[in-house]
Amino acid sequence: MSDSVKKNNFTDVSAAVIRDFLLGRLDSAKQARFEERLIVDDQLDLRLRLAEIELADEFVLDRMNRIDRKRFRKTFVVTNERRQMLIVSAGLRERLSKSHATQSKSWNPLSLSLSVLRFNRIAWRVAFGVLVLLAVLASAWLVTKEPELVKRILPKRAPARPAASATPQPAHHPADSTDPMHRETPSPLPAHESTSPNVGASAADSVTLVLSPANKFSEAATVSLPSSPAGVVHFKLVFAAEKAEAFQAEIVTVDGRLVFSTAALEIDGGSIVFDVPGSSLAAGDYQIRLSRPHEGSKQAANYYFRVR
Amino acid sequence: MSPAKHLRTLEQADFDRLLNWLDPDPERAGEFYEKIRRRLIAILASRGCHTPEELADEAFDRVARRVKDIRETYVGDKAIYFLGVMNNVHHEYLKRPVLPRHVESSDNSETKEEVHSCLDRCLEKLTPHGRQIIEQYYAGQKRTKIDLRKRIAHELGITQSNLRLRALRIRLKLQVCIDNCLET
Numbered sequence: 001m002s003d004s005v006k007k008n009n010f011t012d013v014s015a016a017v018i019r020d021f022l023l024g025r026l027d028s029a030k031q032a033r034f035e036e037r038l039i040v041d042d043q044l045d046l047r048l049r050l051a052e053i054e055l056a057d058e059f060v061l062d063r064m065n066r067i068d069r070k071r072f073r074k075t076f077v078v079t080n081e082r083r084q085m086l087i088v089s090a091g092l093r094e095r096l097s098k099s100h101a102t103q104s105k106s107w108n109p110l111s112l113s114l115s116v117l118r119f120n121r122i123a124w125r126v127a128f129g130v131l132v133l134l135a136v137l138a139s140a141w142l143v144t145k146e147p148e149l150v151k152r153i154l155p156k157r158a159p160a161r162p163a164a165s166a167t168p169q170p171a172h173h174p175a176d177s178t179d180p181m182h183r184e185t186p187s188p189l190p191a192h193e194s195t196s197p198n199v200g201a202s203a204a205d206s207v208t209l210v211l212s213p214a215n216k217f218s219e220a221a222t223v224s225l226p227s228s229p230a231g232v233v234h235f236k237l238v239f240a241a242e243k244a245e246a247f248q249a250e251i252v253t254v255d256g257r258l259v260f261s262t263a264a265l266e267i268d269g270g271s272i273v274f275d276v277p278g279s280s281l282a283a284g285d286y287q288i289r290l291s292r293p294h295e296g297s298k299q300a301a302n303y304y305f306r307v308r
Numbered sequence: 309m310s311p312a313k314h315l316r317t318l319e320q321a322d323f324d325r326l327l328n329w330l331d332p333d334p335e336r337a338g339e340f341y342e343k344i345r346r347r348l349i350a351i352l353a354s355r356g357c358h359t360p361e362e363l364a365d366e367a368f369d370r371v372a373r374r375v376k377d378i379r380e381t382y383v384g385d386k387a388i389y390f391l392g393v394m395n396n397v398h399h400e401y402l403k404r405p406v407l408p409r410h411v412e413s414s415d416n417s418e419t420k421e422e423v424h425s426c427l428d429r430c431l432e433k434l435t436p437h438g439r440q441i442i443e444q445y446y447a448g449q450k451r452t453k454i455d456l457r458k459r460i461a462h463e464l465g466i467t468q469s470n471l472r473l474r475a476l477r478i479r480l481k482l483q484v485c486i487d488n489c490l491e492t
Contacts, residue, residue: 024354035351039387045347050476052350053483057446078353079361081487087423088486092479095431096446205436232435264477268470275437 013037013044018051023068024075042293043246046264052076053085060089207278208234210271211303217254217285220304231278236271237290237303247272247300250289251280259286263293281307326372329379330386341368344387348394355398363401367394426489430482438478445475 013034020026021034038044058064059072076082142149209223223233237249249272251260260280265272272290288303331337345364352360370393382389431439461471 021354022350024356026354031354035391036388038351039344039347039391040385042343045343048350049480050473053476053479057479075353075356078358079349081349082353084419084423084486084490085483087420088427088483091420091424091427092442092446092482095427096443230436232437234437264480266470266473268466273466275435277435 013047015047015051018044018048019055022048022051022055022076023071025071046246050264052082053089056082056085056089057093060086060093205230206232206234206275208236209305210236210238211288211305212238213301214304215302217287217304217306220285220306222306222308224308225281226278229279232275233278233281234273234275235288236273237288237301238271239267239290239301240270241267245292248291248293248297249274250291251276252287252289254285254287283307322372322375325375325379326368329375340386344390347387348390351391351394352398357398357401363397364394367397370397422490423486426486427482429489430485433485434478434482438481441471441475442478442482445471 017026017030017034021031021038026034038048055072055076059069059076064072077086205226205228207223207226209221211221214220226232235249239247245266246263247265247267248261248263249265250258252258260276262274265274285306286304288305290300290303291297292300327334327337327341330340345368348364348367349360352363357363367390371390374393378389434442461468466474
């Protein structure tokens with residue numbers, strides 16, 4: 001195959017063709033072309049690996065039609081690696097379905113309350129409205145009928161300042177006058193309620209850093225690491241590309257030491273996003289090298305940031 | 309019978325010569341070897357071969373024995389050469405008598421146990437964010453899953469397509485982690 005084939009637009013192989021290849025459904029001409037492309041194209045190989053996983057998941061989750069399932073058993077489940085992949089897919093389904101069910105059933109005051117109340121039901125809305133009305137009426141009755149009780153409940157108020165008179169009058173200030181003390185019993189702070197304690201990252205668990213391409217460390221943006229040891233830094237690299245392609249990102253220190261690397265990154269809405277465990281980073285200056293692995297790791301852009 | 313078939317075992321010297329031909333750097337040579345092997349296996353499986361791994365290894369053995377003759381004169385992408393040799397191996401495979409296929413049992417409980425154990429360990433290594441994506445992506449019934457994906461994609465500010473790719477990349481990392489775990 002000539003270099004011109006390698007330089008062709010790598011996005012012209014559709015997901016459907018990859019799927020047909022895996023299920024052994026391509027005609028001989030397409031099969032030959034696909035094979036010649038696959039043997040030299042790293043990006044297509046990566047897409048193939050992702051498609052293999054997706055196909056395994058479809059099979060395990062019973063989302064394939066009967067014909068595809070038959071072809072799948074015939075042409076896909078023929079290697080040890082793929083058999084293992086199926087076991088992993090089944091294991092994931094088993095564990096994560098249980099985890100999802102457990103989370104759904106776990107005691108969560110707010111979500112439980114919301115699910116019980118179900119504000120989208122008129123009956124519950126009416127009942128809630130009646131409850132609020134009763135509470136207001138009860139409060140009004142309490143204030144009018146039991147003033148002593150109210151005085152005990154409500155905090156003491158500072159005496160009102162005397163209104164200014166129209167003509168100045170001599171004020172009689174006692175010798176030992178002191179400013180009236182405003183006393184109040186500080187109310188305890190409300191407990192912090194998380195809307196979803198089991199799902200989602202809190203502010204302490206993650207920070208987001210948006211970076212634009214730069215040429216030197218002096219242009220570095222600064223970030224503070226998440227307070228949680230298991231925290232994550234979400235990187236969003238602004239990058240303009242003319243075509244869909246996969247990238248690799250490497251984070252290195254000023255002295256060139258590699259601290260993190262990730263591949264198979266794709267552009268979404270003009271930026272490339274990936275997560276880095278906060279534990280991988282320490283205070284200091286860093287460079288992110290964005291490269292194109294399918295072009296011999298050709299550099300695409302550099303970014304810089306500083307960790308406080 | 310071809311001369312290659314007389315030699316049942318590949319000499320270490322031939323193997324070392326092969327790796328050196330692939331790349332002078334041993335680590336890169338190993339990566340190239342694995343990369344080509346995986347692709348040959350995928351191609352042979354797609355062609356309907358029942359033993360793609362064996363056929364791919366046979367192709368590698370033949371290339372290894374020919375390296376000393378071609379290394380000085382061969383020009384071009386070495387991967388293409390492997391494809392050519394694999395084609396010959398496949399043609400010979402097609403001429404063999406069709407034997408009853410031994411279907412690997414997928415109920416190997418010991419293997420399953422090991423894989424599940426490694427899966428649990430590898431799931432713990434995921435970042436909370438990654439764990440969240442993969443949990444919510446794989447859990448639930450089909451309809452629920454579609455709604456969940458829409459919600460997750462919306463919360464993350466990304467398209468559903470990109471969410472799918474993120475989940476698949478995390479899944480691929482899990483697979484690599486499990487493969488490494490099983491080897492230890």
